[in-house]
Amino acid sequence: MAESVVGAHADEAPDQDRRDFIHIAAMAAAVGGVAAVAWPLIDQMNPSADTLALSSIEYDVDKVPLGQQVVLLYRKQPLFVRHRTPQEIAEAVAGDHADLRDPATDASRVKPGKAEWLVLIGVCTHLGCTPGFDGGNLAPGHYGGWLCPCHGSVYDTSGRIRRGPAPLNLAVPDYVFETDTKIKVG
Amino acid sequence: MSGHSTYEPKTAVERWIDTRLPIIRFGVDLMDFPTPKNLNYWWTFGGILAFCLVTQIVTGVILAMHFDPSGTGAFSSLQGIMRNVDYGWLIRYIHTTGASMFFVAVYIHIFRGIYYGSYKAPRELLWLIGAAIYLVMMATAFFGYVLPWGNMSFWGAKVITSIVGAVPVIGPSITTWLVGGFTVDAPTLNRFFSLHYLFPFIIAALVGLHIWALHVPGNSNPLGVDVKSKSDTVPFHPYYTVKDGFAIALFMILFAVFVFYMPNALLDTDNNIPANPLQTPAHIVPEWYLLPYYAILRAIPDKLSGVIALAGAIACIFALPFLDTSRVRSMRYRPQAKLYFFIFVVDCLVLGFCGAHEPNEQVIPGLTTFNLLDSDLNTYVWLSRIAAAYYFVYFLVITPILGLRETPLPVPESISSPVLSHPAAPPAGATASPEKKG
């Protein structure tokens, strides 16, 4: 390089230039620009506006016989609508005082005065399988609710996690009773 | 790679890696690559093209996440991208504008190569690989143009696949294989989508070869003389990373003007109508970057001959290193060649202009001259015939003969000599021996 050096700054090696403020500013601007470009490229992977707009369903819970449940498709996932028997409700309320992993009262998981209707998102909070109904099984280690076939998480008649690897209760979605028997989920 | 490596592993880990997979050495050598110090801004288009390729692949992969390559779903999935996907409009407009920007840059890159004789020994293979990239780019652009499945997409596909059908004997079979039906239809769209996704990676592989072939002889330069000593070169980084970076930033300004303020200027209004096999758009024109070839195709009123001319026009680009007989690389020292070159550039623009017009439209409105063969002389078909003739004459007659007959100006002995002895333009007789200082 030396032979082509002209001017007064011959003592400065080109290497030192890189530490100049102007280079740092240009590099910072480049990094900032790349970061700004990255956002739209990531944001486009979020659900699109038409997907988000299609996210509520209505259902007439009167169609579910006592002691049965109906599985609906809600946001591409199973939604349990269970018509609980008085015995199931009693078991659920009794469980309020047990040693719960994810404490919640049964009353907080249903709508006031509608304790017979339990609406749950049917996705195990462990790794996402759909739990099957445990058929009122009250043998030791069972709580009469749901049993996940994948890794044996056991839920009670309020959908609360009682045993197994799942960390949280089955989720209760946002829903309202639009009429006495018609629910709107989402 | 030419030259010896300057990389010295400093730590034990670097040494461990270097003896197993010298990837750090590869990167360091790439950045330190000795590059002629006199490259002008026309040389930045290589870097700009790399930027274009990366932009197209990144935005294209994202668009494919939302695109439905089916006859019934393509058009509406595109509307979903434009209306519902977060920033979908931005990504699609970058992709559509990017296609045009890619061609702007590649044409400048090609003309730069012709002007400065960058295709001459020992860089013939470099040129051939580049021409192959250009060919695959055109195919990719065509496949991409079909995907929105608008009416212009549909009829463009129909016309182009028919061109292939003009090839004797095998042509009709190839057309059938391309379209996968009685005519262009949903299966065509689906296979074009597959190929449109594949081809950019072929381009990327060819670009790898192109850069490899570049790094064997090293860059040519505006003077067209070989690098004689280390004083003729500077390391690629930081000298050319910053220069290319600056040029890319300027290029992005032009790019952004189109993306944000006139995104539809380079698109066709007819493509906002869904594909309709019963209604041909009033004016079928390809995208601007293919217009010169389209003009050559239409200049000849015979299907097969037109297709042969079209193929010949592309073949000329491939053959250029073997047609040029001049020993002087840069046209800076070839005044006559320079003149014919600039006429050639204008000629290509005229061909593009002709391609955008109806063949029997008048060039000068309202002026009727006389009928020659099949049409009036004052029509675009005749203008494109004259322009097409010059196109072929330039490659097949002027280039070989001029190299043998012309008297070039004296060429400097090295890159450093004209710079140091005559800081302004290289004057005639710049034959002084290179000055060595220090």
Place this chain on the structure above:
Amino acid sequence: MLRKVLALAAVVGAIAAPAFAATSSLEPKVQSWSFNGPFGMYDQGQLQRGFKVYEQVCSACHSMNYVAFHDLGEPGGPWWNPKYPNSNDNPWVKAIAAGWPRQVSTINSDTGDETHRPPTTADVLVPPFPNDAAARASNGGALPPDMSLLVSARDGGPNYVYSIVTGFAAPPAGLDVPPGKYYNPYFPGDVTANWHGTGPTPPGGFISMPPPLTDCKVTFDDGTPCKLDQEAKDVAAFLQWASDPKMDQRKQLGLAVMIYLFLFSGLLYASYRRIWRHVAH
């Protein structure tokens, strides 16, 4: 440098020159629009008026299959309101969907029978006809084009729509208008076969759509006088929005990007000059 920019501009300019075809229709009347120019934005009041024209007049025949009710409340849309970032909660949008004159066909999940339900904000503006064949059958064989992309699909854009709607003219003496058709000098076509008058063939063509708007065909809630010209301009602006709903965002983001790019180029140029200052080249 300047040479390069000029050369680039020349290449782009020369090649992008549109292919002007020798159509026989009149050039659209050029209007001034709020969305013209690099800083032009949609006029929300105008979009709301234009939507009303579409809803009350155009939507009787023209579908809008790519515009959903919730689009009306997205940023830049006629009913965008920062108080309702999720346009599905926007009360105006919900009211429009609930009050839409047509229902969405669906399947009764209990019986499997075909039935109808009121539209929700997730639905597209429910079209007047279930399919193209039904649309043709009701319109004398002509298909009223979908309006979601009408403006982008026509040379002249909103000026074209405005010119067609306001451009219906009495046919000149000597021009036979076929039954069920209307003469419009701005509509592309060729009337030569029906021309028996003297002089050159009149411009334009025959359109199947009767003149859709008249003075006070639609009244505006914001007190804007209900002149034909106003209705035509407003509906053209609304259709421009429908074709390009992200324009406001695009231009806003564009301004930020341009400022950034100019600063970034300046920094890079300074950096370039500094790195190269010792090299004679």
